[in-house]
Amino acid sequence: xxxxxxxxxxxxxxxxxxxxxxxxxxxxxxxxxxxxxxxxxxxxxxxxxxxxxxxxxxxxxxxxxxxxxxxxxxxxxxxxxxxxxxxxxxxxxxxxxxxxxxxxxxxxxxxxxxxxxxxxxxxxxxxxxxxxxxxxxxxxxxxxxxxxxxxxxxxxxxxxxxxxxxxxxxxxxx
Amino acid sequence: xxxxxxxxxxxxxxxxxxxxxxxxxxxxxxxxxxxxxxxxxxxxxxxxxxxxxxxxxxxxxxxxxxxxxxxxxxxxxxxxxxxxxxxxxxxxxxxxxxxxxxxxxxxxxxxxxxxxxxxxxxxxxxxxxxxxxxxxxxxxxxxxxxxxxxxxxxxxxxxxxxxxxxxxxxxxxx
DNA sequence: CGGAAAAACTTTAAGCTTGAAGTTTTTTTC
DNA sequence: GAAAAAAACTTCAAGCTTAAAGTTTTTCCG
Numbered sequence: 001x002x003x004x005x006x007x008x009x010x011x012x013x014x015x016x017x018x019x020x021x022x023x024x025x026x027x028x029x030x031x032x033x034x035x036x037x038x039x040x041x042x043x044x045x046x047x048x049x050x051x052x053x054x055x056x057x058x059x060x061x062x063x064x065x066x067x068x069x070x071x072x073x074x075x076x077x078x079x080x081x082x083x084x085x086x087x088x089x090x091x092x093x094x095x096x097x098x099x100x101x102x103x104x105x106x107x108x109x110x111x112x113x114x115x116x117x118x119x120x121x122x123x124x125x126x127x128x129x130x131x132x133x134x135x136x137x138x139x140x141x142x143x144x145x146x147x148x149x150x151x152x153x154x155x156x157x158x159x160x161x162x163x164x165x166x167x168x169x170x171x172x173x174x
Numbered sequence: 175x176x177x178x179x180x181x182x183x184x185x186x187x188x189x190x191x192x193x194x195x196x197x198x199x200x201x202x203x204x205x206x207x208x209x210x211x212x213x214x215x216x217x218x219x220x221x222x223x224x225x226x227x228x229x230x231x232x233x234x235x236x237x238x239x240x241x242x243x244x245x246x247x248x249x250x251x252x253x254x255x256x257x258x259x260x261x262x263x264x265x266x267x268x269x270x271x272x273x274x275x276x277x278x279x280x281x282x283x284x285x286x287x288x289x290x291x292x293x294x295x296x297x298x299x300x301x302x303x304x305x306x307x308x309x310x311x312x313x314x315x316x317x318x319x320x321x322x323x324x325x326x327x328x329x330x331x332x333x334x335x336x337x338x339x340x341x342x343x344x345x346x347x348x
Numbered sequence: 349c350g351g352a353a354a355a356a357c358t359t360t361a362a363g364c365t366t367g368a369a370g371t372t373t374t375t376t377t378c
Numbered sequence: 379g380a381a382a383a384a385a386a387c388t389t390c391a392a393g394c395t396t397a398a399a400g401t402t403t404t405t406c407c408g
Contacts, residue, residue, distance in 0.1 A: 025308060027315035033326055034218065034314045036333045041215040042260060043340045044208065049366095061394060079356060086216060091395055093358055098393095115356040115403050134199060140208050141201040146339035151332045152207055158325045158332070159210045165320035166217045223396095235364060253386060265365055267388055272363095289373050289386040354405070365394080376383070 044143050051139055056132050061087075063136070065095055066104065066121060066129045075120030077110070104128055218317050225313055230306050235261075237310070239269055240278065240295060240303045249294030251284070278302055 049060045068081050078096070082089045096119055099105035104125030110116035121129065144152070223234045242255050252270070256263045270293055273279035278299030284290035295303065318326070 025312055025315070027311040029326055029330075030314045030318045030321075031311055033318070033330050033333075036330060036337065037211070037215055038219070040333050040337050040340065041211055043337065043344070045212070046260070047340070047344060053367095059393075077356090082357095086220070087394095088396055089357060090359075090397080095394085113356085113404070117357070137199060137201040137205055140204045143340045143343045144204045144207070144336065146342055147332075147336055151335055152203060154328065155332045155336065156203075156207050156210060158321075158329050159207075159214050161325055162318065162321055162329065163210065163214050163217065166214065166221070166317045168320055169317045170217070170221060227397095233363075251386090256387095261364095262366055263387060264367080264389075269364085287374070287386085291387070350408095352406080352408105355403080357400105357402085359400070360398085362397095363395085366392090368390085370387105370389070372385100372387085374383100374385075377381090378379105 044140075047143065048136065048139055052132070052136070055135060058132060061091075061095055062099060063129075063132060065092070065099065066125060067133065069105065069119060069121045070126065070129055070133075072120070075106070075108075075118045078117040078119055081119065099125070218314075221317065222310065222313055226306070226310070229309060232306060235265075235269055236273060237303075237306060239266070239273065240299060241307070243279065243293060243295045244300065244303055244307075246294070249280070249282075249292045252291040252293055255293065273299070 045060070052058050052060055052063060064085060065081065068084050069076060078092060079089065082092055085092075096105060096107055096117075100107050102125075104122060105119055106122055107117055107119050110118050147155075219234070226232050226234055226237060238259060239255065242258050243250060252266060253263065256266055259266075270279060270281055270291075274281050276299075278296060280294050280296055282292050282294075284292050321329075
């Protein structure tokens, strides 16, 4: 858009008050780390999608949605599902509709607020999810098999800090 | 990992010929690690997609495709792009078509084998990619800002081993 | 009270993605 | 030297995803 202002006014910002914008915008190490992270995730996710499809004729988004609902004994407001899954509300409309058709999920209008939809697992849905979740656990275990306990703990911690870094970068500007 | 309850309930199943089903079906730690990995990736990727869209009206798949082509001075066979990007060939057809229309990519039939398509960045494409890639680097640097050098190196190594584990699980059963 | 704003969705258009089926060209095999 | 098999795509249908716009309901506030 307006790329002109950044260049023009940059010189002025370079005096004391603002931190220098790293002359060599290297970031090479971070990019490589980012790509490796992406590769790990993509490899594992693709395989999990494939097995879910092959073994249960099911999709990962549906599985993820049911996973959210499993923890909520009395169902969950759609907006809350949206927030937890980090997907748009518009996305969920069709997803929930499908699961309702399959008999795995129920959807009711809240009596307190008629704008609100409450979704919950049916008994059948809960049973189906349990079966799939058990296999899912085995798959992840298999994919991570060669990782030592030490690496596991170490990744858990370091990824926690990475998550913090990303989150702080996202909330920072505002 | 000592889930003795599981061991007990499983005992009756353990007639001689059935092989023990790995560990007790716990995998809790692996699942949590997997979910954390997924969260990190999703958070960063969503933000990168958003900025690419906002600042350049461009998509991540197109960016990724151009990133592959940038390293190939003389273009690349479509099948090779497919393998490197880990996406289906059918996916690339439309993607390449778009970039050709934009003037960022050229596509030619190989003279040696008329089934083969060779794709390459145009000069304009190369310039456009450079601009976007620079910003992309800054974004990743920003998102990973709070990560220490030590964590960076540590993640790089441990994720390398994770990648190996996943790869070996994929190629194992054949 | 009553209009404006906000909230919680739903709908829609555009784009990515895949697996499966189809096409064209090359290689293998007998 | 054909027929068969393989390779390298392209096409297609189905599904996920989002941003933006639209609908209904509730809340705010003057």
